[in-house]
Amino acid sequence: MKPWLRKIFGGSSTERSIPLHQIRRSFDEAAGDEEHFPATIDPRIYHVQLILDYFGDLSGKRILDVGCGKGRFARVLNQRYPAAQIVALDLSEAMLRFVPAQINTCSGTMTSLPFASASFDCAYATESLEHAVDISTAVGEMCRILKPGGKLVIIDKNAEHWGRLKTPEWEKWFRREELEKLLKRDCRDVASRFISYWEDVEPDGLFLAWLAQK
Numbered sequence: 001m002k003p004w005l006r007k008i009f010g011g012s013s014t015e016r017s018i019p020l021h022q023i024r025r026s027f028d029e030a031a032g033d034e035e036h037f038p039a040t041i042d043p044r045i046y047h048v049q050l051i052l053d054y055f056g057d058l059s060g061k062r063i064l065d066v067g068c069g070k071g072r073f074a075r076v077l078n079q080r081y082p083a084a085q086i087v088a089l090d091l092s093e094a095m096l097r098f099v100p101a102q103i104n105t106c107s108g109t110m111t112s113l114p115f116a117s118a119s120f121d122c123a124y125a126t127e128s129l130e131h132a133v134d135i136s137t138a139v140g141e142m143c144r145i146l147k148p149g150g151k152l153v154i155i156d157k158n159a160e161h162w163g164r165l166k167t168p169e170w171e172k173w174f175r176r177e178e179l180e181k182l183l184k185r186d187c188r189d190v191a192s193r194f195i196s197y198w199e200d201v202e203p204d205g206l207f208l209a210w211l212a213q214k
């Protein structure tokens with residue numbers, strides 16, 4: 001961004017480089033807000049169904065929930081596939097405290113995942129990549145930890161609907177092609193689609209799902 005534009009608009013979140021500890025503190029504080037950061041999700045919600053459908057049978061598979069919050073998605077996967085090894089990672093330890101005890105948790109940032117390359121069968125990030133600030137690195141990290149043939153789902157918001165909701169200063173929404181391009185650096189099958197909460201309700205354009213296979 002040109003300096004005079006940055007003066008007016010304050011630059012993008014990346015350019016302002018919000019410190020990670022500030023983002024962590026904000027989510028630590030938000031963990032008590034069950035209305036906006038719920039610990040459970042109705043498993044019939046299409047966001048959950050899409051992940052389950054795309055991944056298929058997860059018995060004996062290793063799955064990473066990236067930016068898991070209170071683990072509402074991991075909870076459903078664990079109930080459906082008790083033999084799956086699910087790891088739930090989040091920046092906020094206060095959020096992680098809500099994750100059910102039978103799910104392994106890990107405190108860390110998605111821009112530097114503390115896992116070996118090619119060590120997960122599947123990974124997903126639901127409304128968390130929008131907070132990663134360094135989006136390119138976070139997408140690269142999610143692809144890195146996937147085994148060849150491993151599957152990734154990212155569910156996040158559409159940049160064309162920016163302004164519809166109140167957002168913290170570091171949050172970023174995405175254009176379809178933008179994340180597809182980042183995913184195509186490491187994945188062979190990459191697709192995106194509009195989704196809504198319910199399969200039989202026409203998507204209104206706010207939510208997008210990106211599906212990729214390494």
Ligand SMILES: C[S@@+](CC[C@H](N)C(=O)[O-])C[C@H]1O[C@@H](n2cnc3c(N)ncnc32)[C@H](O)[C@@H]1O
Nearest residue numbers: 027067068069090091092095109110126128131
């Ligand atoms: C809107 S919540 C979504 C949580 C969960 N995925 C869900 O759908 O319930 C965003 C989560 O991303 C986490 N987060 C933000 N930045 C992160 C980062 N750099 N690395 C890992 N997690 C992060 C926050 O702590 C928060 O729990």
